Amino acid sequence: MEPRIIHLPKFLDDRGNLSFIEENNHIPFSIERTYWIYDVPGGERRGGHAYGNLQEFIVALSGSFDVVLHDGDKEIRFHLNRSYYGLYIPKMMWRELENFSTNSLAMILADQNYDENDYIRNFEKFTRIKNG
Numbered sequence: 798m799e800p801r802i803i804h805l806p807k808f809l810d811d812r813g814n815l816s817f818i819e820e821n822n823h824i825p826f827s828i829e830r831t832y833w834i835y836d837v838p839g840g841e842r843r844g845g846h847a848y849g850n851l852q853e854f855i856v857a858l859s860g861s862f863d864v865v866l867h868d869g870d871k872e873i874r875f876h877l878n879r880s881y882y883g884l885y886i887p888k889m890m891w892r893e894l895e896n897f898s899t900n901s902l903a904m905i906l907a908d909q910n911y912d913e914n915d916y917i918r919n920f921e922k923f924t925r926i927k928n929g
Contacts, residue, residue: 798825798887800866800873803854807881816881818906824854824885826908833858833904837897844893847917849926852908855894856883860901867891867920869927877903891923 805823808815820828834843855864861878868890875884878898886892894903909915917923 798885800875800884800886800890802875802882803885804882805856814881818854818856818883820906824883824906826852826854828906829909830907830911831904832907833902834894835902837862837901839897841897842893842895843903845918847891847923848888849915849917850888850909851912851915852888853886853892854883854906855886856880856904856906858902858904860898861896862894862898862901862903863896865893865895867923869924889923889927891917891920 803823805816805818818824820826837843855877857877858880861876864875864877864884864886866873866875866886876896877884897903917926
């Protein structure tokens with residue numbers, strides 16, 4: 798699978814809008830873990846790794862940020878700034894989150910529990926694995 802923006806249901810209401818995510822419906826996996834990134838100081842980056850097996854779905858619940866992905870050959874940049882869509886990231890994609898706006902909140906849904914052994918933290922090692 799390729800990384801892609803997935804639009805979520807959006808119900809407009811004068812009292813406030815509502816969106817939601819259902820596993821195996823809006824996103825192509827079952828949710829095993831949810832975490833969020835917030836209070837990122839100006840100019841800082843998060844991520845800087847790939848996963849051997851884990852898939853993710855990232856939503857900007859508040860504010861905005863960029864997700865920079867690398868598939869071993871090319872780089873792709875996504876700007877997330879709405880809570881009614883998110884970015885699906887398949888396994889074996891290098892990812893970095895950057896350019897966080899003030900008060901941004903990134904929510905990440907993952908298809909596996911935390912496993913330090915699934916991380917690939919060296920970009921050169923990642924490209925060697927990815928390119929055979």
